[in-house]
Amino acid sequence: MxxxxxxxxxxxxxxxxxxxxxxxxxxxxxxxxxxxxxxxxxxxxxxxxxxxxxxxxxxxxxxxxxxxxxxxxxxxxxxxxxxxxxxxxxxxxxxxxxxxxxxxxxxxxxxxxxxxxxxxxxxxxxxxxxxxxxxxxxxxxxxxxxxxxxxxxxxxxxxxxxxDTAFHQSMPPRAYRYAVPDEWYSQHGVRRYGFHGTSHAYVAGEAARMLGSDPDALQLITAHLGNGCSVASVRSGQSMDTSMGLTPLEGLVMGTRSGDVDPNLHAYLAREAGLSLDEVTAALNGKSGLLGLSGLGSDMRQLEAAAADGHAGARLAVEVFVYRLAKSIAAMTVPLTRLDALVFTGGIGENSASVREKTLGLLGVLGFRLDSEANAAAVRGAAGRISAPGSTPALVVPTNEELMIAREAARVLETA
The missing domain is CATH 3.30.420.40 (ATPase, nucleotide binding domain)
Structure with missing residues (x-):
């Protein structure tokens, strides 16, 4: 088989x-x-x-x-x-x-x-x-x-x-292997897998359509930003790298997930706070991220409103989210020879003009300049280019994972 x-x-x-x-x-x-x-x-x-x-x-x-x-x-x-x-x-x-x-x-x-x-x-x-x-x-x-x-x-x-993981199986070993003992990989499958693959694949295809380009000729970075968040480097329609790893906990700051932390954190908290392995893992998945930083909630809409009203925790949560996102986007340029476009999607990526503005503001080194009017208009399902003419393209592309799954299922039937 x-x-x-x-x-x-x-x-x-x-x-x-x-x-x-x-x-x-x-x-x-x-x-x-x-x-x-x-x-x-x-x-x-x-x-x-x-x-x-x-x-x-x-x-x-x-x-x-x-x-x-x-x-x-x-x-x-x-x-x-x-x-x-x-x-x-x-x-x-x-x-x-x-x-x-x-x-x-x-x-x-x-x-x-x-x-x-x-x-x-x-x-x-x-x-x-x-x-x-x-x-x-x-x-x-x-x-x-x-x-x-x-x-x-x-x-x-x-x-x-x-x-969710299938799209990222095109990553080369240099991207998916951890620097850990080889038997952890060979015997236990400890490697980076990546997630949100259906969404990354869908918006990469839609971005090619919007740009009027052949998907196989494009080099993109896609950013799926919702309660769970990940970025991917997509070259010629294939994932070359992504921010999530063995599990969906690695990578960006998310709604309740921490994203990247020092691997020694578990041992430190076990020793200093008396927490068990399971307690630390549960907290990193369910009590961290935007919720942990803000002490208020995990919904970006709530945090942006609270930050505007002077809530220090909410302001910190948004700043850390954006900073870590920009760092990861910059890292995703490594597998590429050029950057044809950055694509925002997901609940936050499609609807938070402020997050997009702050993120592009940290990425001027990559040639981004924001079109403020276009960015403000790209909400509630609207798609379009939000970068200024002559700058590196940044797009908003609403994801449709249900349609992508339906298309994949239909393709399997056609080839069966």
Whole structure:
């Protein structure tokens, strides 16, 4: 089944195009939520979307979105199966049966070094996803549970796994290896994997379209900035380096994640504060980042407003976020021979004109000059160039991971 060690190709199942419908269901299953969208991968038209949240609790509910209409439905069982039962009922109410769904595209957070592309889900693929559980103990078990529930709910559809890590498998060893004992890598897979790959790949393609260029001819830096944040160096459509590593904790300052810290921090806090390994790790993931610095919250909108009102912690959090972001963007130029454009995306990247302005202000050495009017206009889903004419291009490109996953799933069916 492999094409080279650890890489999967589609040989176990063939999909008949005669039976393929026009709809693709995209699923993003978390530990207590299921985000979904039913869409046409060719047009991007979304028929239905929504979020099942608070799974595992008495407050479990599903919020369905049909165009401008929102509907909230309680989930009495509070589990994945109950969520999919409600979804099936809603699809039937919309006149769509399970048989009309050609594919279900599943976001899977960690594929390790096994997957450099999306994969049709087979028994062997599921085994490989399970093998990556130690690398993503909070994410991959939820992804697996969601896959099992979806396969039961949609038995006639092709189920495709789309991995956050796959896009970054093109990184060379000099970028993905840590300077640690070799057996840690060879026996335990300790290396840099990177995440947000679906978003980085999508906005790199959209940036090429906006610039009127061949994606294979472009050299870009993409910045996905949300509650989780990462930057990537993209050359000829391939990831050459990225800021996240073995886990999504490495790299930039994020909403509640610290990003880079001294590796001796765990030992220091164990000795000085009496904290356990798990306590330090939990704090670095859930109590740090913008939340830890500000002492106020993790939402950039709240922090920018508080900073403007004189809140010292909020001001520090924004300054550290921007400074570390600019440093990482500068570092991402190393794999490139030139910089054709910097791309901002994600909730912060798409909506915070202030963060973009401050970041470009620290990167004048790379030839950026801001167009203030264009930058102010590039919010709430607007795309465009925010740098002044004659300067290095900086773009805002709204991401669409659901559409990218649907396209990847459709591509797998076409080649199966």
């Amino acid at each position: 492999g094409k080279g060690p650890g890489h999967f190709v589609l040989t176990e199942r063939r999909i008949s195009r005669q039976n393929a419908g026009m709809w693709t269901l995209v699923l993003n299953c978390g530990s207590s939520s299921v985000k979904f969208a039913l869409l046409d991968p060719e047009t991007g038209n979304v028929r239905l979307s929504g979020l099942a949240e608070r799974l595992g609790s008495p407050e479990a509910r599903m919020v369905l979105v049909r165009g401008a209409e929102k509907l909230e439905v309680p989930l009495p069982t509070g589990d994945y199966a109950g969520a999919f039962e409600v979804l099936l009922s809603e699809l039937a109410a919309q006149g769509i049966t399970g048989a009309e769904i050609a594919a279900v595209g599943h976001r899977v957070v960690h594929g390790g070094s096994h997957f450099s592309a999306p994969a049709l889900i087979t028994a062997a693929v599921l085994d490989a996803i399970r093998a990556c559980v130690p690398l993503a103990p909070l994410h991959n078990p939820a992804n697996l549970a969601g896959i099992a529930a979806a396969q039961a709910a949609f038995p006639d559809a092709a189920h495709v796994a789309v991995f």
